[in-house]
Structure formats: structure tokens, C-alpha cells
Amino acid sequence: QKEVEQNSGPLSVPEGAIASLNCTYSDRGSQSFFWYRQYSGKSPELIMFIYSNGDKEDGRFTAQLNKASQYVSLLIRDSQPSDSATYLCAVNGAAGGATNKLIFGTGTLLAVQP
């Protein structure tokens, strides 16, 4: 089982719709969860982070975390063509462990159709 799993997509949504991106992780002790966006040929850039169960909203973006189910998601409301990119889920190591490495999923390609 991969440490962080994402559906590779592509996920295609029409402009103005809600895009839902999902991620599961295997380390039950993970503490911090991040969503990065990566445009083709560019480096990843941070979209949101979440540490506690529940929802966290920032503009058109909402991150959702369910530690019991080991599941984190990103919702993008009012999707725009400029949101078309690969979205990477990243999860850190457990607290107190010898490592704090951040493990990335392989990413979900989102395509917003005008």
C-alpha cells in the first residue's frame, strides 16, 4: 500500500462547478496535511494545510480532514480554467518519530472545461 494515494485523473469539471479531490494515507499517526498545486513544468505551490479534523475554508478552497478514516480532501468551488493543474496531497510523519519527511501522493490532474 502506498503511503499517500490519490486518483491520477484526469478529473474533468465544467467551469463554475465544484471540483472534489481526494487523498488517503496509511500512517495513522500523521499530524499535518497539505495540498499543493503544480502547473505543468512548474514547481509545486502551497494551496492549503489542515491539522485538525473537520473543514477548513480559504476563499474558493475547502480542505476536509477525517483522521479516523485517514482521508483528506480538497474542494474547489466555482472552478476556473486557471485551476487546471495537478493537485498534490502531502502528509507528514507521525509526531515524535525520527523523521519529519513530507510524503507526496502522485497527484490528481484537474481539467476545468470553459
Add this chain to the structure above:
Amino acid sequence: GAGVSQSPSNKVTEKGKDVELRCDPISGHTALYWYRQRLGQGLEFLIYFQGNSAPDKSGLPSDRFSAERTGESVSTLTIQRTQQEDSAVYLCASSYMLPGQPSNSPLHFGNGTRLTVT
């Protein structure tokens, strides 16, 4: 500079040669990470530094790969006797992290070094 700086931005080398990639993190960032991204693939963890020590180097693919960091400053990733499968973008990232605490500080990435081994 304000961001993470990597050099060179592009490197073409012949199979069997050694290469050295450089990363200059954001000033004050204690943690520094190296990742590899092959074309169309996700980010593959290589190694991370807390200060100048490397608590986790489990991602280094072989003994041809090594990395070092001077204090909380520049890091170099060295690949010896390069192979064609080493061709990828090598990304460096830094963050502020307290030792022994879970990482809750986002990573800031450089623009990467695109390595092509011919």
C-alpha cells in the same frame, strides 16, 4: 533572495559523469528537503535535513547519491556515475521546523534542476 534558489536550472551530462546540484534555502529555514520528480510522475522523497544533520535519508536511491548541508544554509546533492534513469527534475524545498516536533510548516519549493543524462 526571498525564495529557494536552485542551480543550475538545467544540466545535461553524459552517462557515467558526476553532477552536483545546489540549493540555497530561505534564510532562517531550519529544514531542507530534496525530492526527485520524473516526467509525468509524483514527487519522490530523497532526503531531508534538520540543520546540518540528515535524520532521514531513506529515499536516496543508491550509494551513488549523497547530500550535505552546511549549517542551516546551502545544500548540495551529488550524483556519482550518473545513469539515464537519473534523468528527472530535482526539487529542493525548505521550511521552518522545530527539532522533534511534527512538521506543520509548509514547504517552499525552488524552481528545480532539470537533469538530463545522455
